[in-house]
Amino acid sequence: MTARYAIYAAPAPDDPLWRFGSSIIGYDAASARDLPFPDAAPCNAPDWRALTDDPRRYGFHGTLKAPFSLADGASEADLLEAVMVFADRRPAVTLPRLEVVTLKSFVALVPAEPSEGLSALAADCVRGFDALRAPMSAADRERRLKSPLTERQIGHLDAWGYPYIFEDFRYHMTLTGSLPEERREPVRAALAAAYQPIAAPFRLDALVVFRQAARDQRFAILGRFPCEG
Template identity: 35%
Template structure:
């Protein structure tokens, strides 16, 4: 995959280990393995009013992940290998842990979030450290992206973060989540997806927060692909 084209973007995401049931379950739900490129048949869920594939087209484009540093163009004078080097060094300073999850509604979306505030705060701190570690490698977003965000009804704090960091939902406004659906108007349908994943999460157990990954998008209409995995310190011992 190309990381050097002008339109290419790179992102630092949490991704479950490839050997984890969490990775397979999420990829299957989205119908795509972002690491191998395999297109997967989405599960048949009789209780849902629509096929899973029709409910997950948007998150499928991004792959199964939880954002730590949102997608960005690489700053002039740098290349993808610089991002990889900085990200690997950052990952060495992060300790792995396990995170019980809960399925929640975030506006019109359904997502998985940390069930305990302490874990939510820990991941927020990890994301902040990643943002600072990659700060010099991130180009400022195009003006049209900034204008689009400004028109979306941001709070004063989010507007300030957008101007400083190019994205409004970082640092104290960061909320770790793993998106499970498109934007869905039907409240009963959102509730059913939440119910499906609450049960599935209880079966899968705590999420192994053992590493991150760099995902790459070659151009705005292309799907994101997992480029490089970044194991956290001592994560291999826990695998």
């Protein structure tokens, strides 16, 4: 099966934020290993593994360039070189504060205030690596259209392979899958309390390439490229 790649923001593996996010979802994408959930609410709930199935598939991250297969003629080495060159020219972006919120039906960490630098970085990643992206398959497009999308988002989907970009971009680091309505606020509050001891500015100082060998496997970190600009 064809591998997929994604360009994400992710803390370094020794960062407390990485350890926090990875433990909440039960998977460390740097080592590609399962992790035990924290023995505290909400992660000690009997159904917590099921509630984190979706983020565990992708690893703890914030999306800059959504998952894609490589275009014909493009290689993994081409992608890694392109990301290295791109990152070498970009300055780091610091998010002063993250907060735990509910987005639709799931819980995530998001910037507490807008960041023009982050939005510009994400937009440039979407554009800058698109020549390496294979066209979206009909099946993937049909799957995306099952979500309610605006006309603009459908246009983004068809042009760039992902609907939530540019004006519709909202950076988030997912901590749960879809939650029943009655669970959302209790889970959010418990995760916010668990995050508070490590709360600190998040310095986005690298672009991280994740790889998924096949659709039934999880993403794992392939390379980390410091932003040196």
